[in-house]
Ligand SMILES: Cc1cc2nc3c(=O)[nH]c(=O)nc-3n(C[C@H](O)[C@H](O)[C@H](O)COP(=O)(O)OP(=O)(O)OC[C@H]3O[C@@H](n4cnc5c(N)ncnc54)[C@H](O)[C@@H]3O)c2cc1C
């Protein structure tokens with residue numbers, strides 16, 4: 049075991065982690081631990097853009113952006129946080145430009161902007177051009193640019209280090225630490241992939257920036273490595289997760305594969321059609337049609353398929369039609385996604401419509417934080433020295449449904465805030481002693497899996513998990529389907545206890561890591577389902593067919609899910625609490641587009 | 642070892658577009674276990690059942706998940722944008738997640754080896770550190786002088802277009818590890834580093850071109866390139882790598898960029 053000491057340890061080197069590192073590394077001794085090389089992070093997959101009311105091409109302002117974010121999130125957004133994000137968006141985009149990000153340009157040489165779902169002029173009048181972009185590679189450019197700046201600032205990276213535990217001064221998992229008791233983070237435990245060695249990083253501040261958890265579903269736009277590690281680690285240590293029942297299903301995944309085709313395709317004029325060739329979104333969202341928010345479009349598509357108007361031999365997808373666009377325009381604005389259609393489905397988008405179906409895309413929920421990225425352990429108390437930003441966190445700026453382009457924004461705005469806050473905390477905090485035997489939990493779990501001669505296969509348990517989540521907790525949910533998912537997940541958790549890995553080696557044992565990642569997915573799936581069952585209403589990305597309308601009377605609050613340890617360490621139970629929604633300017637209205 | 646498997650059929654999700662019936666495919670994989678008592682590389686064959694749109698990565702996952710969990714390779718995004726899984730497939734560098742089995746003549750065994758010129762760590766995993774070290778050396782970041790402007794720097798669409806091609810790089814190392822000069826001389830910066838230098842040298846906002854050209858004027862710099870074009874062929878992002886290197890060479894002589 050090796051021990052290291054840094055003022056600030058950042059876990060994750062995607063957009064949020066690197067944006068945080070750029071701030072904290074100039075102010076405090078900082079290390080970034082990441083299970084992937086920084087440039088492999090899934091921020092690089094983001095395509096469409098990052099919104100900010102620059103008003104470079106038409107009138108716009110941050111207040112309209114705030115409103116769209118709140119309405120898009122079906123009023124579950126904390127409005128103070130949304131306001132911070134919309135205001136700081138402008139500086140966040142300009143920061144990136146000054147770092148060298150190659151944005152597309154207007155004829156005047158300024159940053160160009162385009163339309164994106166749910167972003168409107170003057171509180172819903174018409175679509176507005178607010179998304180700043182670099183072709184359909186915006187996330188790639190953000191990730192590269194932030195990494196370039198990290199190279200410039202000589203940020204210390206620990207690449208291919210898997211963080212597997214966070215160390216806290218109190219055991220929160222029993223649920224018995226009273227409100228108001230100070231609790232602090234003292235470091236993390238990490239596994240070095242290359243050697244199999246365990247490292248303890250002692251830190252005054254820890255920032256979680258570990259990204260999303262799309263792999264709880266089978267059809268997803270998320271990378272194989274998006275297994276919700278940060279969320280699950282926090283959860284296991286007794287920190288709640290907020291609003292996990294809200295998962296975004298992006299309308300346009302390549303049918304059967306889940307690979308994303310950005311909403312930019314519709315922003316640039318693409319149209320969704322059913323088997324009758326009908327532009328069906330005209331029926332569901334008469335004003336902004338194909339550019340309605342994702343939850344609405346995804347449900348509309350699933351509904352077309354359910355009602356027999358799907359395309360293809362199985363009638364199980366709809367079509368994204370770009371054929372009326374100029375090939376030159378497609379090449380200039382959508383080069384990558386049209387190549388995906390060619391490579392993976394063999395479809396030529398110039399002349400043929402592309403088969404698409406909703407794909408699990410984004411976790412609106414996550415580790416609850418304040419607007420300064422401090423992690424909350426209940427509705428009011430923060431954990432000293434623990435921060436979270438990016439998709440792992442729930443600020444909450446996305447509420448029940450995230451608007452396109454607001455996540456690249458989120459990672460930049462709140463990544464920056466996290467870096468500043470973590471360094472500021474470290475500047476005044478004293479060093480804490482590490483708990484006795486800080487690696488016990490991690491080593492115990494690793495040995496259990498590696499030493500078991502025979503047992504369940506990781507891939508079997510994972511496949512069954514993903515299948516039940518797709519079948520029972522996707523775009524349409526009912527009490528019955530969710531109970532099925534809950535029972536399945538519980539049974540799979542039992543089977544997980546007897547999982548064994550075939551690779552018994554120490555070096556580069558990805559077999560072992562996949563097993564640990566599966567454990568995270570199971571815990572998170574349980575929380576998603578528990579929240580979805582309890583929320584007997586439909587709001588944003590969470591749609592209950594048995595409760596098809598929003599119920600502000602009973603459910604205008606955030607869900608706080610806690611994993612409580614039972615009699616034995618293997619017996620855990622999800623308990624649910626609530627947290628009020630912060631409302632400043634906007635009272636809930638019906639969400640129509 | 643040879644194992645034949647049935648695909649765990651996915652009845653509702655498989656797309657019919659371009660669908661091809663299932664077929665068996667044999668992968669001949671170069672393996673290396675650093676912890677074996679006599680650590681030496683060897684070949685191992687696996688036969689699995691695949692479907693029309695399956696990629697090499699899918700077949701490898703199938704082996705790892707259903708036959709031999711110790712088969713080791715890097716991967717993340719599975720659609721060609723993270724740069725994790727460059728490997729030598731039938732003698733050519735490609736991303737496993739972008740190489741469709743049906744395009745590779747599955748009637749013959751498909752050979753899979755780690756990319757060349759970087760130390761092999763385990764099976765298909767190589768040590769990427771030397772590759773990233775070269776990248777860092779060419780100062781891959783915007784260099785400007787004076788105070789940052791309060792709004793954005795202006796750049797015309799034409800100026801933006803000038804370096805568009807080289808902004809697409811995902812640092813997968815397919816180019817560098819396909820270069821015979823790099824195989825023979827690990828000190829050579831390699832195409833990827835030059836591509837990333839190009840990205841800044843031709844960016845109208847950047848003022849560091851002279852410094853980068855000085856670095857690349859080194860004996861291990863651009864002049865080692867013998868325009869073999871392997872890199873251009875290997876690049877999964879379709880970057881005209883050799884052309885970029887030529888443009889850097891020309892800039893070195895004319896000092897015009
Ligand atoms: C295909 C696609 C397209 C998208 N397009 C857009 C768009 O156009 N606009 C928009 O706003 N949003 C978009 N999004 C959403 C957005 O890209 C993501 O939400 C965002 O990039 C997440 O960034 P992040 O920094 O939080 O996480 P990531 O970029 O996923 O980074 C996570 C990091 O955490 C590290 N990590 C994870 N677990 C561990 C661990 N246990 N130990 C150590 N390190 C760990 C990883 O190595 C990685 O570096 C898109 C998402 C997808 C999937």
Ligand code: SF4
Pocket residue numbers: 809810811812813814815816817832833836875876877878879880882
């Ligand atoms: S230039 Fe192409 S082949 Fe070379 S590292 Fe970049 S993306 Fe990979």
Ligand code: FES
Pocket residue numbers: 715716717718719720721722723724725726736737738739
């Ligand atoms: S897995 Fe990301 S490029 Fe292949």
